[in-house]
Amino acid sequence: MKTPHVIVIGGGFAGLSAAVALASSGVQVDVLEARGELGGRASSFRDRGTGEWVDNGQHVLMGCYHETFAFLRAIGAERDVNLQHALEVTFVDAQQQLSVLRCPAWRPPLNLAGGVVRWDGVGWRARLSALRLGRALRRARAGTARPLDDLVRPGESVAQWLARHGQHGELCTMLWEPLALAALNEDPARASALPFVRVLGRMMGASARDAALGIPAKPLVALYGEPARRRVEAAGGRIRTHNLARVRLAGDRIVGVEVRDVRRPGHRPYVEGDAVIVSVPWFDLPRLFIDETQNGGPGAMAAVCHAAAETAASPIVSVNLWFDREVLPCAFVGLPGRALQWAFDKRAVLGENASHVTLVGSGASATLRQSNDTLAALAIEELGAALPSVRRASLRRTLVVREPRATFSVAPGQPARPATTTAVPNLVLAGDWVDTGLPGTIEGACLSGRWAAEAVRRLLGMG
Ligand SMILES: Cc1cc2nc3c(=O)[nH]c(=O)nc-3n(C[C@H](O)[C@H](O)[C@H](O)COP(=O)(O)OP(=O)(O)OC[C@H]3O[C@@H](n4cnc5c(N)ncnc54)[C@H](O)[C@@H]3O)c2cc1C
Numbered sequence: 001m002k003t004p005h006v007i008v009i010g011g012g013f014a015g016l017s018a019a020v021a022l023a024s025s026g027v028q029v030d031v032l033e034a035r036g037e038l039g040g041r042a043s044s045f046r047d048r049g050t051g052e053w054v055d056n057g058q059h060v061l062m063g064c065y066h067e068t069f070a071f072l073r074a075i076g077a078e079r080d081v082n083l084q085h086a087l088e089v090t091f092v093d094a095q096q097q098l099s100v101l102r103c104p105a106w107r108p109p110l111n112l113a114g115g116v117v118r119w120d121g122v123g124w125r126a127r128l129s130a131l132r133l134g135r136a137l138r139r140a141r142a143g144t145a146r147p148l149d150d151l152v153r154p155g156e157s158v159a160q161w162l163a164r165h166g167q168h169g170e171l172c173t174m175l176w177e178p179l180a181l182a183a184l185n186e187d188p189a190r191a192s193a194l195p196f197v198r199v200l201g202r203m204m205g206a207s208a209r210d211a212a213l214g215i216p217a218k219p220l221v222a223l224y225g226e227p228a229r230r231r232v233e234a235a236g237g238r239i240r241t242h243n244l245a246r247v248r249l250a251g252d253r254i255v256g257v258e259v260r261d262v263r264r265p266g267h268r269p270y271v272e273g274d275a276v277i278v279s280v281p282w283f284d285l286p287r288l289f290i291d292e293t294q295n296g297g298p299g300a301m302a303a304v305c306h307a308a309a310e311t312a313a314s315p316i317v318s319v320n321l322w323f324d325r326e327v328l329p330c331a332f333v334g335l336p337g338r339a340l341q342w343a344f345d346k347r348a349v350l351g352e353n354a355s356h357v358t359l360v361g362s363g364a365s366a367t368l369r370q371s372n373d374t375l376a377a378l379a380i381e382e383l384g385a386a387l388p389s390v391r392r393a394s395l396r397r398t399l400v401v402r403e404p405r406a407t408f409s410v411a412p413g414q415p416a417r418p419a420t421t422t423a424v425p426n427l428v429l430a431g432d433w434v435d436t437g438l439p440g441t442i443e444g445a446c447l448s449g450r451w452a453a454e455a456v457r458r459l460l461g462m463g
Helices: 013-024 066-074 111-116 125-145 158-164 169-184 191-201 220-234 282-285 299-309 347-354 372-386 388-392 441-461
Strands: 005-009 028-032 043-044 054-055 081-083 090-094 098-102 213-216 238-240 245-251 253-261 274-279 287-291 313-323 333-334 341-344 354-363 397-407 428-429
Touching: 005 066, 005 245, 013 028, 013 066, 013 220, 013 441, 028 081, 028 245, 043 388, 054 066, 054 169, 054 220, 054 354, 054 428, 066 090, 098 111, 098 191, 111 125, 111 441, 125 169, 125 191, 158 191, 169 191, 169 238, 220 238, 287 299, 313 372, 341 347, 354 372, 372 388, 372 397, 428 441
Parallel strands: 005 028, 005 274, 028 238, 090 333, 245 287, 274 428
Antiparallel strands: 043 054, 081 213, 090 098, 245 253, 313 354, 313 397, 333 341, 341 354
């Protein structure tokens, strides 16, 4: 029997997790990636000044990222994430007071309740207000497989949802808002409450570890890009970087995938497969399809392309600082109420391979357009005000990384997200923006990748 052949367009978490799943079940996979390296919005590059690997932004995993950990396990990389046993976060508040939220390893949601009630980072009233969320959290937890719409009012924002559930302002500022900003990459006053409640539901999973945080112990390219490449190639598949793909359609039929090797202008071979997985981000989708019967329009994919073009993006800004010594008290610190809400000590997690601190600003519409000098000065000012150790250290280098389209916006009023299957029978979609119900995260990308691989297997009659 002929080995089935599947083309995967896009080499981020979604495309690679789909490719690995298919390669592991005997499918010949061809991954086409436009850029010179794998990873997409979760990638690394060499810093010219120091030669160190720098990620395009700090990526944090959670214990409830079950799809992501399954993918990492499949490529032998699960151990390369430092996952806490239970949620523990060090915060420095606006008055420069340092406190540690330490959740016991109790059954959720008791773990969170126990951690917050014992946390001296907020006053008693604020701590006790967390208990008012108990019913909603239990329902969100039980409802992870059921719709949760009844928990959220139409058009309700995260901030409104928290207020309706009696959350004290201090607890919102110190815990819920930084958590929502990090998970949704959107201002809690704008972000829809539904994806936030879904995230909370997943954090309150079967074990206390579901709420724990995981920090990659390798640069992203080494964590999953290259191991995924090795896994696919070992199974006889191919990964081709520098290959910009376009899908030629005729009605609801794929004519072929045109590939432009960006290093060889004029060279545009076609590749053909039994099925195509498109895992490009929403903002690249409208340029992907050419319908030969419709003067080059997107043909059967028009509705999905139109929705993609209407989908707003939300930015993330990262500022990397090289000091002459270690300045953070632990691997990462939450800085609630600041423009850059988290600081990560890359030396603590990457060892000798890195010596910088990365500050991250999520939902960064207000800071995105500021100059590099302004952003670096802001980072130094905010970190220095929070930690005396920073004021004693000498700064060696700064590097700003902007990701204007880091994630799709979860503000209300966005177009519906697409399903895995499309109007073209042997073309399926993957990517964090596919309708998984999750915000734009690695977990959403990996889940969409698994769904795409399963849809293709069904299509090929492989069960
Ligand atoms: C700075 C930053 C920080 C983040 N932090 C977190 C975090 O802490 N936790 C978390 O869970 N998530 C985080 N995210 C979100 C996470 O990175 C994304 O949700 C995830 O990486 C999306 O993966 P993907 O495969 O769906 O898309 P992408 O990573 O965008 O991959 C799509 C790939 O398709 C390629 N492509 C596009 N067009 C073509 C074409 N025509 N031909 C061939 N290839 C093409 C692109 O080059 C790209 O490599 C962060 C994102 C950013 C930017």
